[in-house]
Amino acid sequence: MSKLHVTTSVNGQPEEVLCEPHQSLLDVLRDELGLTGTKEGCSTGDCGACSVTLDGRLVCSCLVLAAEAEGKEVGTIEGVANPDGLHVLQQKFLEHAALQCGICTPGFIVAAKVLLERDPNPDETTIRYWLAGNLCRCTGYDKIIRAVQDAATELAHEA
Amino acid sequence: MGDYAYAAPTSLEEALSVLESQANDGQRTQILAGGTDVLVQMRSIDKEPRTLVDIKHIAETNALSIGADEIFIGAAIPSAALNENDELKGLLPGLIEAADLIGSTQIQGRATIGGNLCNSSPAGDTIPALVVVSAVCVIASPGGSREVAVGDFVTGVGENCLESNEILLGLKIPRPGNNSADAYLRFIPRTEMDIAVAGAAVALTLDEGGTCTSARVAIGAVAPTVLLVEAASAALVGTKVDDDALNAAAAACSDAASPITDKRGTVEYRTKVVGVLCKRAGGIARDRASS
Ligand SMILES: Cc1cc2nc3c(=O)[nH]c(=O)nc-3n(C[C@H](O)[C@H](O)[C@H](O)COP(=O)(O)OP(=O)(O)OC[C@H]3O[C@@H](n4cnc5c(N)ncnc54)[C@H](O)[C@@H]3O)c2cc1C
Ligand code: FES
Ligand code: FES
Numbered sequence: 001m002s003k004l005h006v007t008t009s010v011n012g013q014p015e016e017v018l019c020e021p022h023q024s025l026l027d028v029l030r031d032e033l034g035l036t037g038t039k040e041g042c043s044t045g046d047c048g049a050c051s052v053t054l055d056g057r058l059v060c061s062c063l064v065l066a067a068e069a070e071g072k073e074v075g076t077i078e079g080v081a082n083p084d085g086l087h088v089l090q091q092k093f094l095e096h097a098a099l100q101c102g103i104c105t106p107g108f109i110v111a112a113k114v115l116l117e118r119d120p121n122p123d124e125t126t127i128r129y130w131l132a133g134n135l136c137r138c139t140g141y142d143k144i145i146r147a148v149q150d151a152a153t154e155l156a157h158e159a
Numbered sequence: 160m161g162d163y164a165y166a167a168p169t170s171l172e173e174a175l176s177v178l179e180s181q182a183n184d185g186q187r188t189q190i191l192a193g194g195t196d197v198l199v200q201m202r203s204i205d206k207e208p209r210t211l212v213d214i215k216h217i218a219e220t221n222a223l224s225i226g227a228d229e230i231f232i233g234a235a236i237p238s239a240a241l242n243e244n245d246e247l248k249g250l251l252p253g254l255i256e257a258a259d260l261i262g263s264t265q266i267q268g269r270a271t272i273g274g275n276l277c278n279s280s281p282a283g284d285t286i287p288a289l290v291v292v293s294a295v296c297v298i299a300s301p302g303g304s305r306e307v308a309v310g311d312f313v314t315g316v317g318e319n320c321l322e323s324n325e326i327l328l329g330l331k332i333p334r335p336g337n338n339s340a341d342a343y344l345r346f347i348p349r350t351e352m353d354i355a356v357a358g359a360a361v362a363l364t365l366d367e368g369g370t371c372t373s374a375r376v377a378i379g380a381v382a383p384t385v386l387l388v389e390a391a392s393a394a395l396v397g398t399k400v401d402d403d404a405l406n407a408a409a410a411a412c413s414d415a416a417s418p419i420t421d422k423r424g425t426v427e428y429r430t431k432v433v434g435v436l437c438k439r440a441g442g443i444a445r446d447r448a449s450s
Binding site for chain 2: 021
């Protein structure tokens with residue numbers, strides 16, 4: 001099978017990879033680029049653990065072919081923290097104990113970050129619907145919602 | 160058996176010629192829009208290698224226009240982008256609601272209305288909504304282009320009238336007038352992320368006195384294909400779309416339904432619920448048309 005040469009940008013960093021035509025972006029991020037922060041839960045678009053941004057839009061990387069990332073900007077959990085430390089969302093997830101096993105956490109943080117960029121002051125219903133495609137088997141969701149609300153409040157103060 | 164391959168043609172001519180040349184080489188092809196059905200099915204149900212032909216880099220499939228008479232929605236536009244277009248949402252609230260029901264935020268970042276229609280599932284949420292607004296499929300063929308009404312496009316469970324060398328470019332919809340509106344409702348066991356147990360779409364037009372002058376009612380997930388229920392439309396036309404008229408339309412929908420029993424619902428349940436959804440969607444469309 002002939003491999004495809006894909007030129008893309010991951011967290012602002014130019015990347016070139018060789019991939020199989022049917023290989024997912026998720027597999028290429030994890031196995032070829034070593035960016036294992038993006039998790040695989042289901043590979044059927046149901047759990048959101050693989051959430052990344054593609055040209056700013058939130059997507060499941062398990063349902064994107066690596067070949068489709070040609071010329072695009074990919075954003076992963078590895079690009080969320082600032083050089084000076086954790087992103088407010090990451091800090092709030094820790095403070096609110098919004099994770100136990102942690103496998104869902106990168107997906108929730110990537111998804112919540114896109115929400116807060118679009119809507120800095122979302123109500124609880126908006127947050128719950130926005131994150132409905134992110135599943136968590138441990139926390140029961142309330143702590144996650146609270147962490148996102150608290151992050152929104154703190155980001156509003158900073159602005 | 161061939162290998163997997165991926166092609167991203169940047170013009171319609173190139174896309175059609177890729178489909179043609181691959182077929183001549185005996186290689187199977189499949190069109191890739193948002194991939195939310197294609198990738199899931201390729202990994203589970205049907206793993207046979209094929210060339211995936213990505214249609215997201217073609218001008219025609221990315222076009223969106225809202226004209227004085229007609230709206231065109233390109234087949235490559237994800238539902239998240241449609242939902243961000245306030246003008247479109249104002250004109251076709253029911254259709255955009257249906258698109259917005261597809262999966263999660265993540266799925267909506269990719270999923271297209273064209274893909275939903277071409278996947279041709281009995282439970283595809285946008286199909287009843289497209290039928291009631293009289294949407295027409297614009298299809299590119301090697302010989303030129305052809306048009307097929309959405310109501311005639313789906314021919315069976317997972318089947319439609321597209322040939323393997325054809326591409327759906329987009330959907331053409333007559334621009335609704337000021338006194339017209341549409342609505343779509345579905346029932347699922349949870350509030351997000353599930354497949355419709357039943358769905359109903361209603362589009363109607365009212366005159367100045369609030370009397371319904373035309374109506375289209377379509378139901379989903381209660382038969383092998385989406386059904387346009389003429390008897391339900393007839394029950395609404397000439398009325399003020401009051402409870403009596405809506406109850407008659409609901410009964411017509413329940414009569415027309417021929418559902419199956421599966422883990423999501425029984426025949427009896429689906430038959431009843433589809434009527435209730437028609438009644439509620441009809442009320443929403445009426446209120447929208449009169450405001
Ligand atoms: C987690 C999850 C939740 C979902 N929830 C829902 C839901 O609530 N309701 C619902 O209706 N669906 C749902 N779906 C199914 C799917 O997301 C939708 O059917 C979606 O609209 C498909 O669009 P797509 O652009 O991703 O299509 P693709 O997967 O790219 O294509 C689907 C089919 O159409 C063909 N095709 C696509 N575009 C064209 C074209 N332009 N010309 C010719 N053929 C074409 C493809 O070859 C393929 O056979 C869900 C899927 C997932 C993974
Ligand atoms: S791994 Fe992609 S949604 Fe679960
Ligand atoms: S913390 Fe374990 S799945 Fe969410």
